[in-house]
Amino acid sequence: MGKLTKNQKLVAGKIEAGKAYSLIEAAKLVKEITFTKFDASVDIAIRLGVDPRKANQMVRGVVSLPHGTGKQIRVLVLVTPDTEVAAAAKEAGADYVGLEEYIEKIKGGWTDVDVIITQPSNMGKIGALGRILGPRGLMPNPKSGTVTMDVAKAVKEVKQGKIDFKVDKTAIIHTSIGKVSFTPEQIADNARTFIDTVVKLKPAAAKGTYMKSIYLSSTMSLGVKVDPKALDDKTN
Numbered sequence: 001m002g003k004l005t006k007n008q009k010l011v012a013g014k015i016e017a018g019k020a021y022s023l024i025e026a027a028k029l030v031k032e033i034t035f036t037k038f039d040a041s042v043d044i045a046i047r048l049g050v051d052p053r054k055a056n057q058m059v060r061g062v063v064s065l066p067h068g069t070g071k072q073i074r075v076l077v078l079v080t081p082d083t084e085v086a087a088a089a090k091e092a093g094a095d096y097v098g099l100e101e102y103i104e105k106i107k108g109g110w111t112d113v114d115v116i117i118t119q120p121s122n123m124g125k126i127g128a129l130g131r132i133l134g135p136r137g138l139m140p141n142p143k144s145g146t147v148t149m150d151v152a153k154a155v156k157e158v159k160q161g162k163i164d165f166k167v168d169k170t171a172i173i174h175t176s177i178g179k180v181s182f183t184p185e186q187i188a189d190n191a192r193t194f195i196d197t198v199v200k201l202k203p204a205a206a207k208g209t210y211m212k213s214i215y216l217s218s219t220m221s222l223g224v225k226v227d228p229k230a231l232d233d234k235t236n
Helices: 006-014 023-032 084-092 100-107 120-136 151-159 184-200
Strands: 041-048 060-064 075-078 096-098 115-118 162-166 172-179 211-218 224-226
Touching: 023 184, 023 211, 023 224, 041 184, 060 184, 075 100, 075 151, 084 096, 084 151, 096 100, 100 120, 115 120, 115 151, 162 172, 172 184, 184 211
Parallel strands: 075 096, 075 115
Antiparallel strands: 041 172, 041 211, 060 162, 211 224
């Protein structure tokens, strides 16, 4: 094994092997062990005791983080331009608003957005984009609130920190819940809100331990294990 760098030595001295920390302790540690020159994202990874191959054990949902994600979310609203809905979407903060023009751009390979929102009446036209948008997680979906009659409300929620998530094929939910520049309390608040949401989504068919492990990390840091038993104490 090669020699440890100065930063690696600092990290090794801060994380106790095998120890599980409270949320606030984990949040503080993630900030302390992140040495990037940019404002790294703070991620949470939760391993669940479910079998994602079974439809009745799929875990998927949406959550609005109290302190947002810290990211600039680029929102495309696919609705007919020059309408009240389009105007309301722009006022709510949508970055791009239109329909036919953007459908053609997407067919040409343009997907430079983070979220796409539309109305049910437009899904007939947008459905043909599934092969492009689906693999990128951009396909509008009623379950995630991105196919809705109240487009302006959906735009505001996304801009304020609403995210959708689902368990992957390895039974892990992984998503970003903030930035390293957030305070430990803000990171812990966002993490607790996310965890509480996942707990409420426990499938009836899931048996045994539901939350097997929880880790907090930043874009380029080691993971810090969170103690699920400490989550009931709101000061942790």
